[in-house]
Amino acid sequence: MRHPSEGMLRRLVDEPAGVAQADREHVAGCSACLAGLASVQADASAAAGLLSAGPAPDVDAGWSRLSLALAEETSPRVSPQKPARRWHTALRSPIIAVVGVAALVAGAGAAAAADWLPIFRAEKIAPITAPEADLVKLPDLSAFGELQVTEKVSVRGVDSAAAAQQATGLAIPRIGELPRGVSGDPVYRVGGKTTAVFTYSAEKTAQTASAAGESVPPAPPGLDGSRFRLSAGPGFAAVWSGGKPVPSLVVARAVAPTAYAQGVPFETARDYLLSLPLLPANVAGQLRTFSADGATLPLFLAVEEMTSSTADVHGRPATVLASRDGVLGAVVWVEDGVITAVAGSLRTDEVLAVARGMRWDG
Numbered sequence: 001m002r003h004p005s006e007g008m009l010r011r012l013v014d015e016p017a018g019v020a021q022a023d024r025e026h027v028a029g030c031s032a033c034l035a036g037l038a039s040v041q042a043d044a045s046a047a048a049g050l051l052s053a054g055p056a057p058d059v060d061a062g063w064s065r066l067s068l069a070l071a072e073e074t075s076p077r078v079s080p081q082k083p084a085r086r087w088h089t090a091l092r093s094p095i096i097a098v099v100g101v102a103a104l105v106a107g108a109g110a111a112a113a114a115d116w117l118p119i120f121r122a123e124k125i126a127p128i129t130a131p132e133a134d135l136v137k138l139p140d141l142s143a144f145g146e147l148q149v150t151e152k153v154s155v156r157g158v159d160s161a162a163a164a165q166q167a168t169g170l171a172i173p174r175i176g177e178l179p180r181g182v183s184g185d186p187v188y189r190v191g192g193k194t195t196a197v198f199t200y201s202a203e204k205t206a207q208t209a210s211a212a213g214e215s216v217p218p219a220p221p222g223l224d225g226s227r228f229r230l231s232a233g234p235g236f237a238a239v240w241s242g243g244k245p246v247p248s249l250v251v252a253r254a255v256a257p258t259a260y261a262q263g264v265p266f267e268t269a270r271d272y273l274l275s276l277p278l279l280p281a282n283v284a285g286q287l288r289t290f291s292a293d294g295a296t297l298p299l300f301l302a303v304e305e306m307t308s309s310t311a312d313v314h315g316r317p318a319t320v321l322a323s324r325d326g327v328l329g330a331v332v333w334v335e336d337g338v339i340t341a342v343a344g345s346l347r348t349d350e351v352l353a354v355a356r357g358m359r360w361d362g
Helices: 006-014 021-029 031-045 059-074 082-091 098-105 132-137 161-168 202-211 266-275 281-288 348-357
Strands: 117-121 124-130 145-151 155-158 187-191 194-200 227-232 235-240 249-255 258-262 296-302 306-313 316-323 329-335 338-344
Touching: 124 132, 124 281, 124 316, 124 329, 132 281, 132 296, 145 202, 155 161, 161 187, 161 235, 266 281, 296 306, 296 316, 306 329, 306 348, 316 348, 329 348, 338 348
Parallel strands: 124 296
Antiparallel strands: 117 258, 145 194, 155 187, 187 235, 194 227, 227 258, 235 249, 249 338, 306 316, 316 329, 329 338
């Protein structure tokens, strides 16, 4: 089989459901195509079009795209350099909306709100590590049914921290001492709330499995046609660009994702989705270890690109990330329903120092 075109690789990033399963499998097993895919991902990350939400709300990816877009706007046009490309690639998952799938299988709650059951509210973050080839194989929500984005993210610039706080309702932290090499005032970008409704389709799931040469067991009674409402945001990003093609430092906060279900009990949906042969076994296995309280947001990492560890930030468990080439350091945590992230072209000890040194007025 010949290698897929660059256009198909771009479609795998922007519209994965529109790529034939045979092409997916070829890319997943071809080192040359995986390298090409990484290049396409890097270019896509810098494009303004990626400011809009993907098929499913993804706050973690959202602040990343926010910072990259702002860096592009505030920096001179330069030829892509390897560090910038690796920085872009490290910030994005191979397929947009993977976290949307994960949020549906991460756990379940029990309290009722009208006819919707709250099933997911991020209270902590945990990494899911897998080879990039496995992450490429992950389907998005459209492989399992119909996704309707009912409220798209709207991103705009504001001229001050006070304006960012007024637009989002989120407290803006005061940064203590900036890391060496980071100076000046940040530029602020704010994004609104995004919501979507996903309707599960047994027929669509069977079609996806058939295209992959697999078969699925009959859906549990009541699952076909069940609906899931997803929401995330609003949020903001404060970005110190330093006149460079990638941010020197990003501090971002956003209201964490939540999900509600209508129809079948969520434990039934979770167990069934994790049993399907459409998810790589190692990814499904890690998701099964998540508690059933609907409180853990998965953070997908390609083992070839990133490492992760844990730390304490303001008394909260945090996930620390580092790219293997040393270009990117980041720390992310959840507190009171808000995701906070600090990232940049810094060492992990530097981003941790920024995070631990942040203070809030009052």
